[in-house]
């Protein structure tokens with residue numbers, strides 16, 4: 001009896017979610033439905049009419065039920081807004097008692113039978129330029145109109161009634177009624193098309209967030225080549241020239257990528273075709289719908305002359321979305337708490353493919369250098385803050401899933417997969433991945449399933465490793481102490497780990513310690529430990545090094561700091577290190593010293609300005625210039641910039657024309673734009689605009705022109721307004737209108753800021769990508785007095801932004817509004833808001849995460865305010 005009671009108690013709580021479901025999709029509802037439903041199929045029909053804001057459709061949903069003790073709950077969140085349903089039948093009987101509650105349709109158990117069931121209904125849903133998952137885009141250049149879907153993480157239920165959770169996979173059969181002359185793309189090839197109706201084949205079992213379609217007067221390019229997998233690109237007719245230039249390279253990369261992943265995952269491409277659809281103003285870089293990846297048009301069709309890093313960025317994006325077809329689409333996380341599984345793997349596999357395929361001529365070592373630069377600083381930057389989360393994130397309701405996206409998932413998770421491949425060995429890692437994919441194909445899995453597959457493949461116990469790195473938040477700070485004896489040999493070398501959160505957590509660490517010598521010789525010893533202190537016995541008796549670095553080749557994860565002696569040696573010798581990965585890591589360690597207020601920004605800037613003209617590695621130059629620009633504009637006061645005689649700006653202006661490689665010249669040009677404050681630097685920018693000065697190989701394109709004018713406006717240049725007015729006349733394209741709006745946000749005047757801020761919060765006719773594009777101009781550096789009045793208003797608007805905007809918007813919003821500040825007053829304003837407003841935990845974490853950098857700026861400025 002007692003035992004029975006325990007068992008039945010949670011069942012009673014759970015079943016409640018089928019009777020009175022909460023808003024969103026709670027994990028309880030999801031568990032109940034996953035147990036209740038099987039063999040789900042959707043037959044969906046949508047009618048897309050030109051310029052309409054309401055879209056009509058019908059759905060036939062079939063599934064089997066194990067029993068009929070509980071109601072069946074469909075999600076249709078648009079019902080609480082503009083959505084409507086009608087003509088509901090269940091198993092061919094009209095139903096009039098469908099209940100609407102919190103964005104759900106509750107259908108009484110008595111209408112159903114054990115086994116096969118069928119629901120039919122008609123529905124109406126909305127479409128608009130922003131704020132909806134059915135998005136309408138009007139190309140003002142040629143008047144053409146496009147409609148596309150974006151359902152991740154749980155917005156399919158804003159567009160049609162469904163079971164909107166990743167582990168109720170279903171087969172979809174879509175039919176679209178479209179205006180004459182439109183084409184459409186979805187997850188499967190179209191089977192039948194007459195003048196107005198397009199019928200698509202039935203999909204494999206996929207999650208609702210991976211179902212998608214796009215329609216409009218698209219142009220297409222077949223790039224199947226000699227492969228058996230059909231592949232097409234879809235793009236706007238107005239972009240055909242740019243598409244013809246750029247698509248061939250992307251198509252070749254895609255074909256090579258398919259071969260690489262089929263081999264690595266040991267599983268053929270999982271869907272019947274692979275299309276890539278280029279959409280203007282798409283909210284993310286890309287979205288991996290099964291068989292039909294949607295990509296932001298600008299991320300594929302370059303709008304400024306690309307540097308090597310831009311081409312690699314594009315390759316990463318294309319390979320990331322492609323890898324998702326296996327990791328995410330074929331095997332899907334059970335719930336969004338395991339979001340890291342798909343995103344971590346996609347980023348890790350993108351680098352894996354870049355290294356194997358030698359994309360852009362990159363050697364494998366440089367591919368992993370790029371991985372380091374693109375992942376570690378960002379991951380460490382957040383993982384040391386009080387806003388950090390574990391990789392596995394508790395998500396009680398899918399309405400909070402948006403908050404799970406960020407550097408922990410995109411940067412830390414792939415970093416740890418890299419670490420895991422070092423811990424178990426590369427071959428066993430691949431065997432583990434293959435076992436995992438094989439076992440869960442067309443189904444769902446959790447992180448523990450991956451750990452089990454890795455344990456089986458490697459024969460190693462990984463529970464302790466996985467618990468510490470996946471379920472615990474934060475990271476270790478690793479310091480080193482070493483001493484040599486009179487004979488010049490190492491006497492002791494000791495590693496210490498401490499918790500950056502001061503929570504006394506310890507991590508299992510496996511790393512390589514680099515011993516570097518004056519003649520360029522390098523020695524490495526492996527250290528593996530879980531204790532707070534670890535004596536590296538293998539180092540004892542080796543010749544005394546010039547410096548020690550404790551994460552050689554980037555296999556460890558954590559803040560690996562240089563000791564004082566090594567810092568001085570590295571400042572002098574970092575440019576002499578031949579290996580670009582190690583050079584990048586040593587600069588990274590120095591940068592951590594600056595961020596910890598242990599090394600002055602002047603020492604870092606001086607060393608960087610001296611090293612940069614000699615540096616040849618384009619990727620490293622790009623990242624070092626970003627750090628220089630950040631330190632120069634954020635860590636130094638205006639007076640200190642003056643005392644430096646604007647040397648960084650001067651160096652950029654010089655190298656921008658003199659550097660040997662085009663990619664490097666591009667990086668210097670962009671860095672100059674990022675930090676131009678002095679009169680001479682602004683003059684250089686104006687000369688570029690006027691064509692009085694040129695950069696060999698770099699054409700100043702419309703987007704470059706707008707960005708230069710934004711800088712001039714922000715810095716109150718006397719000619720800025722005249723140049724803006726001229727540019728508005730010159731660029732009358734659709735994109736020109738958008739860029740003019742984005743650029744003018746940089747105006748250093750209170751009335752502009754007031755007008756834009758009002759638009760941000762209340763003007764529904766401004767598209768989300770316009771707003772997102774303008775946030776950093778609004779918060780230009782040096783304008784903190786003008787923008788600080790909006791800081792607490794921006795914080796107060798967070799719940800609204802989280803609810804109405806797409807996934808990454810809140811981060812961009814916070815980065816801009818908090819990132820535009822540097823004063824102790826601004827910091828205390830944020831702290832007061834945190835105390836008094838008591839935001840939802842996920843928003844509180846995001847604010848804490850972003851405020852960490854403001855705390856550092858305040859601390860660094862205070863520590864070195866009288867220094868130069």
Ligand SMILES: [Zn+2]
Pocket residue numbers: 288320321324342343346
């Ligand atoms: Zn992804």
